[in-house]
Amino acid sequence: MRxxxxxxxxxxLSAIPRPLRPYNNGSSHFSPSxxxxxxxxxxxxxFRSNPRWVFTTSLPPPEWIQxxxxxxxxxxxxxxxxxxxxxxxxxxxxxxxxxxxHNLQVYCHKFLIRLSPNFVAFVLHSDQxxxxxxxxxxxxxxxxxxxxxTHNLECYVSLIDVLSVSGDLNRIRCIFREFKDRGFLxxxxxxxxxxxxxxxxxxxxxxxxVWRQMKENGIEPTLYTYNFLMNGLVNSMFIESAEQVFxxxxxxxxxxxxxxxxxxxxxxxxxxxxxxAMEKFRDMEVRNVEPDKITYLTLMQACYSEGDFSSxxxxxxxxxxxxxxxxxxxxxxxxxxLCKDGKSLEGYAVFENMIRKGCRANVAIYTALIDSYxxxxxxxxxxxxxxxxxxxxxxPDEVTCGVIVNGLCKSGRMEEAMAYFEFCKxxxxxxxxxxxxxLIDGLGKAGRVNEAERLFEEMAEMGCTRDSYCYNVLIxxxxxxxxxxxxxxxxxxxxxxxxxQTVYTYTILISELFREHRNEEALKFWDMMINKGVTPTAASxxxxxxxxxxxxxxxxxxxxxxxxxxxxxIPETAFEDMINVLCKAGRIExxxxxxxxxxxxxxxxxxxxxxxxxxxxxxxxNSDLAMKLMHxxxxxxxxxxxxxxxxxxxRVLVGI
Numbered sequence: 001m002r003x004x005x006x007x008x009x010x011x012x013l014s015a016i017p018r019p020l021r022p023y024n025n026g027s028s029h030f031s032p033s034x035x036x037x038x039x040x041x042x043x044x045x046x047f048r049s050n051p052r053w054v055f056t057t058s059l060p061p062p063e064w065i066q067x068x069x070x071x072x073x074x075x076x077x078x079x080x081x082x083x084x085x086x087x088x089x090x091x092x093x094x095x096x097x098x099x100x101x102h103n104l105q106v107y108c109h110k111f112l113i114r115l116s117p118n119f120v121a122f123v124l125h126s127d128q129x130x131x132x133x134x135x136x137x138x139x140x141x142x143x144x145x146x147x148x149x150t151h152n153l154e155c156y157v158s159l160i161d162v163l164s165v166s167g168d169l170n171r172i173r174c175i176f177r178e179f180k181d182r183g184f185l186x187x188x189x190x191x192x193x194x195x196x197x198x199x200x201x202x203x204x205x206x207x208x209x210v211w212r213q214m215k216e217n218g219i220e221p222t223l224y225t226y227n228f229l230m231n232g233l234v235n236s237m238f239i240e241s242a243e244q245v246f247x248x249x250x251x252x253x254x255x256x257x258x259x260x261x262x263x264x265x266x267x268x269x270x271x272x273x274x275x276x277a278m279e280k281f282r283d284m285e286v287r288n289v290e291p292d293k294i295t296y297l298t299l300m301q302a303c304y305s306e307g308d309f310s311s312x313x314x315x316x317x318x319x320x321x322x323x324x325x326x327x328x329x330x331x332x333x334x335x336x337x338l339c340k341d342g343k344s345l346e347g348y349a350v351f352e353n354m355i356r357k358g359c360r361a362n363v364a365i366y367t368a369l370i371d372s373y374x375x376x377x378x379x380x381x382x383x384x385x386x387x388x389x390x391x392x393x394x395x396p397d398e399v400t401c402g403v404i405v406n407g408l409c410k411s412g413r414m415e416e417a418m419a420y421f422e423f424c425k426x427x428x429x430x431x432x433x434x435x436x437x438x439l440i441d442g443l444g445k446a447g448r449v450n451e452a453e454r455l456f457e458e459m460a461e462m463g464c465t466r467d468s469y470c471y472n473v474l475i476x477x478x479x480x481x482x483x484x485x486x487x488x489x490x491x492x493x494x495x496x497x498x499x500x501q502t503v504y505t506y507t508i509l510i511s512e513l514f515r516e517h518r519n520e521e522a523l524k525f526w527d528m529m530i531n532k533g534v535t536p537t538a539a540s541x542x543x544x545x546x547x548x549x550x551x552x553x554x555x556x557x558x559x560x561x562x563x564x565x566x567x568x569x570i571p572e573t574a575f576e577d578m579i580n581v582l583c584k585a586g587r588i589e590x591x592x593x594x595x596x597x598x599x600x601x602x603x604x605x606x607x608x609x610x611x612x613x614x615x616x617x618x619x620x621x622n623s624d625l626a627m628k629l630m631h632x633x634x635x636x637x638x639x640x641x642x643x644x645x646x647x648x649x650x651r652v653l654v655g656i
Contacts, residue, residue, distance in 0.1 A: 199232020
């Protein structure tokens with residue numbers, strides 16, 4: 001019978017003793033504490049006195065190593081266990097080099113070890129492999145090729161957890177198919193990990209498979225399981241399914257906590273159901289679940305996106321009352337919302353409150369305030385904030401610079417705007433289309449059309465895309481400066497370059513063509529707009545009706561107004577605008593005929609038409625007729641001719 005020498009412990013740094021075997025069938029052998037072989041000259045050597053022992057070249061079988069040393073007799077609590085030294089040695093070899101698998105094989109062969117499934121799962125779950133998706137996958141497949149090795153449940157769970165960060169859905173689905181084919185009996189820990197991974201990726205089919213496995217195997221879900229499941233359903237926009245899970249939690253042993261509520265509120269907000277989100281938020285008070293800053297921030301973001309800035313402000317004030325920490329983004333939403341509402345002073349008050357509480361403002365907050373002040377005409381305060389931003393160590397970005405240039409242009413300070421524009425170009429600030437559009441608009445309104453045209457051409461040279469707004473402001477400038485033909489050429493160029501001709505483009509040209517008494521061309525542009533499917537607005541019809549009324553074609557204007565109704569365009573003040581135009585032009589007779597036509601068709605209440613006509617006469621300076629109409633029964637009174645009762649016509653006012 002052969003016996004071998006064994007070392008006390010086997011570590012990557014320990015030497016491997018050469019095994020021995022007996023000459024005969026003796027049963028004695030060396031213990032692990034056997035000292036190293038003595039020299040031949042040692043007279044006390046047992047090898048000299050016992051010729052039965054000789055060296056052999058055979059090796060013991062490789063040992064399966066575990067992630068923790070076996071110290072169960074010494075340590076009672078698992079949390080005190082330290083990873084085996086083998087763990088770090090293996091991790092050091094996972095370098096993603098072309099020879100990684102070969103190096104692992106040589107190392108394990110050298111030290112007579114094989115990596116157990118528990119060891120592989122532990123290594124895959126280590127922080128060192130977090131984010132190294134290819135390395136983890138290569139190590140997983142290499143480990144699976146070891147002799148006598150089979151991946152266990154934890155190996156697959158750990159690998160899927162690592163790969164979930166990569167977002168490679170096809171690869172994860174492939175690994176999970178292998179997992180299902182193995183028929184593992186799932187446990188709570190594995191279920192939680194898989195549900196969390198699949199939920200974050202939106203893999204609903206895989207998510208529900210794990211959930212069914214839990215039910216079939218009688219595994220009771222924990223609060224974490226429910227929350228992971230809810231998050232997965234919400235991320236995949238399965239909001240109704242998430243509602244059902246939430247209802248199960250409300251009626252079961254495990255009630256929803258703040259994480260559950262936040263997840264459900266997030267789902268409602270993502271699906272545009274902000275009202276339901278607010279209802280769930282108020283329901284938290286009934287359930288004695290205190291909302292946190294994430295709850296408020298989620299709702300504020302949804303309200304801001306929908307333009308409900310007052311609700312956004314109310315939520316912010318509620319956070320203040322409760323003494324909750326207000327994140328910088330919440331301040332951005334509130335200040336931005338107030339600024340968009342034109343409430344610069346209120347936005348500035350929130351800004352100062354934020355600074356007092358030690359929260360540093362960012363570029364976006366400064367930009368919102370600067371834009372709001374500039375749009376309200378307070379350019380001095382806007383520039384003061386701009387200087388304050390720079391003194392706070394914040395570098396203005398292209399949006400901030402664009403806001404400054406636009407504000408200077410709107411306030412007519414074109415020289416300052418041009419100087420600032422040149423400064424930005426010389427200081428590596430990304431000059432975008434907003435800069436050019438603002439300057440072209442400002443120069444056009446200032447009558448400096450040639451400079452506006454030069455900047456328009458410069459845009460193309462600088463690689464800036466010329467959008468509809470940029471074309472429209474230049475067309476407007478050309479048309480109003482008497483260059484209507486050049487504006488029409490630019491209109492054609494706009495179409496050739498594939499830039500959308502908007503309703504505003506057509507409105508500009510129709511207005512100027514009527515002003516130049518080119519009425520038929522104006523009507524052609526109106527027909528072209530309708531044929532191209534561009535929906536007219538109340539402003540565009542006002543331009544058309546004004547032109548037609550002034551050219552004596554009131555009936556044509558009324559006909560076109562009737563044609564707009566099937567398109568869903570119903571200008572509420574159309575008749576009022578037309579009466580005002582006619583009265584202002586001194587065409588009182590036509591105004592009265594139009595008023596009678598409105599009443600006869602039942603389009604408006606006679607009393608309102610009468611009031612409109614009185615106001616139009618007064619604004620046109622014809623106070624005598626206005627007083628006459630006011631003290632008469634015209635439009636609202638009746639004349640009797642025998643048994644026939646007729647309303648007094650407005651045309652009586654001018655004696656027709």
